[in-house]
Amino acid sequence: xxxxxxxxxxxxxxxxxxxxxxxxxxxxxxxxxxxxxxxxxxxxxxxxxxxxxxxxxxxxxxxxxxxxxxxxxxxxxxxxxxxxxxxxxxxxxxxxxxxxxxxxxxxxxxxxxxxxxxxxxxxxxxxxxxxxxxxxxxxxxxxxxxxxxxxxxxxxxxxxxxxxxxxxxxxxxxxxxxxxxxxxxxxxxxxxxxxxxxxxxxxxxxxxxxxxxxxxxxxxxxxxxxxxx
Amino acid sequence: xxxxxxxxxxxxxxxxxxxxxxxxxxxxxxxxxxxxxxxxxxxxxxxxxxxxxxxxxxxxxxxxxxxxxxxxxxxxxxxxxxxxxxxxxxxxxxxxxxxxxxxxxxxxxxxxxxxxxxxxxxxxxxxxxxxxxxxxxxxxxxxxxxxxxxxxxxxxxxxxxxxxxxxxxxxxxxxxxxxxxxxxxxxxxxxxxxxxxxxxxxxxxxxxxxxxxxxxxxxxxxxxxxxxx
Numbered sequence: 001x002x003x004x005x006x007x008x009x010x011x012x013x014x015x016x017x018x019x020x021x022x023x024x025x026x027x028x029x030x031x032x033x034x035x036x037x038x039x040x041x042x043x044x045x046x047x048x049x050x051x052x053x054x055x056x057x058x059x060x061x062x063x064x065x066x067x068x069x070x071x072x073x074x075x076x077x078x079x080x081x082x083x084x085x086x087x088x089x090x091x092x093x094x095x096x097x098x099x100x101x102x103x104x105x106x107x108x109x110x111x112x113x114x115x116x117x118x119x120x121x122x123x124x125x126x127x128x129x130x131x132x133x134x135x136x137x138x139x140x141x142x143x144x145x146x147x148x149x150x151x152x153x154x155x156x157x158x159x160x161x162x163x164x165x166x167x168x169x170x171x172x173x174x175x176x177x178x179x180x181x182x183x184x185x186x187x188x189x190x191x192x193x194x195x196x197x198x199x200x201x202x203x204x205x206x207x208x209x210x211x212x213x214x215x216x217x218x219x220x221x222x223x224x225x226x227x228x229x
Numbered sequence: 230x231x232x233x234x235x236x237x238x239x240x241x242x243x244x245x246x247x248x249x250x251x252x253x254x255x256x257x258x259x260x261x262x263x264x265x266x267x268x269x270x271x272x273x274x275x276x277x278x279x280x281x282x283x284x285x286x287x288x289x290x291x292x293x294x295x296x297x298x299x300x301x302x303x304x305x306x307x308x309x310x311x312x313x314x315x316x317x318x319x320x321x322x323x324x325x326x327x328x329x330x331x332x333x334x335x336x337x338x339x340x341x342x343x344x345x346x347x348x349x350x351x352x353x354x355x356x357x358x359x360x361x362x363x364x365x366x367x368x369x370x371x372x373x374x375x376x377x378x379x380x381x382x383x384x385x386x387x388x389x390x391x392x393x394x395x396x397x398x399x400x401x402x403x404x405x406x407x408x409x410x411x412x413x414x415x416x417x418x419x420x421x422x423x424x425x426x427x428x429x430x431x432x433x434x435x436x437x438x439x440x441x442x443x444x445x446x447x448x449x450x451x452x453x454x455x456x457x458x
Contacts, residue, residue: 053373064375072377082370105458141311143383144282146293148301154372175446175454186446205450214438217404217415221434225404229334
């Protein structure tokens with residue numbers, strides 16, 4: 001049942017009666033879990049990455065395959081190199097205990113409206129759970145601080161789960177891990193036209209470096225240096 | 230002896246004689262070597278990093294110490310995490326053979342003018358060799374390609390050695406290593422006001438992503454997420 005707001009105030013009656021509003025939960029609780037992705041998550045991860053490219057209007061340069069992800073991710077212990085946090089939700093609680101080598105982060109989120117997920121089958125991840133989003137990050141280095149940090153290469157939440165705090169959960173999980181490791185910064189890039197993303201990140205407390213421009217050598221321009229030795 | 234240009238054209242004579250110009254080398258050859266830095270290079274590296282911050286007008290946020298560099302660099306095999314290539318020059322050839330686990334890259338550079346290095350003592354690295362510059366890089370990830378690349382956090386050549394091809398040598402060495410490892414890209418950031426750097430990088434074949442803005446969570450804004458778990 002969709003609930004569009006908090007229950008209406010009760011009208012006092014001489015003998016207490018239970019109204020339907022009182023037996024119904026306030027909002028729709030949903031259980032969320034962030035855990036480290038592993039190689040069995042590649043099919044979901046690949047679909048999410050394609051959707052992420054689509055959200056940035058960049059599918060024409062998307063060439064990642066399930067094989068390339070399997071070959072290049074999950075080769076190092078978590079947090080030492082490329083690491084993926086996966087976000088799942090379920091209408092029932094997730095089982096207790098660690099998933100792999102890292103304790104998952106769990107939350108109960110009270111939604112005003114039930115989410116209708118048109119891709120729930122495609123993103124099913126066991127029981128009633130579905131995969132909702134991811135964040136991919138890896139250690140970077142601060143040349144002025146002489147300390148490592150994390151760089152977030154991409155963060156994505158599927159469309160029907162947006163504006164419910166899930167993006168903030170994923171970013172917060174990386175920030176908390178950075179703090180746990182004594183790392184001093186968290187960096188990422190945003191496309192200039194993406195006003196929504198800017199608003200979200202500024203609310204999270206981020207600085208934006210207007211003056212920094214990203215440069216890249218790739219394809220033939222990179223290949224030209226192959227013989228340098 | 231400083232030579233300001235190529236030798237003057239010879240005047241033809243009936244019997245060939247050897248003029249002083251012919252016995253003198255054309256220009257001033259200098260031997261350059263790029264090798265992987267190790268923990269014994271930290272004092273030089275720290276000085277170079279400070280100069281790098283000064284060149285970006287950012288010494289007010291420079292807090293790296295020799296201890297922080299020693300603790301955070303050199304903990305992984307080269308190229309798997311933070312890696313530093315160090316550039317040295319010497320008026321005499323460097324000894325043959327590998328330095329550590331990686332073969333160095335060597336070049337002979339013919340200079341028009343001898344370089345007067347006011348910091349030659351401070352940056353002396355054995356024999357007549359001096360440390361001239363560095364590049365610090367580490368693996369990053371391409372979310373659209375599903376492939377790793379390298380990110381260059383900083384590249385620096387001491388002032389008196391600039392405009393002689395040494396910066397290009399350092400960047401080329403990283404590009405060549407990326408190609409050797411099958412990596413598809415090389416990324417770095419440049420401050421918008423640094424027209425010299427832009428010119429240099431564009432000549433190297435780099436694209437500039439005007440639309441990408443770097444965001445950062447650090448200090449108190451990052452610390453706010455410490456308790457998220």
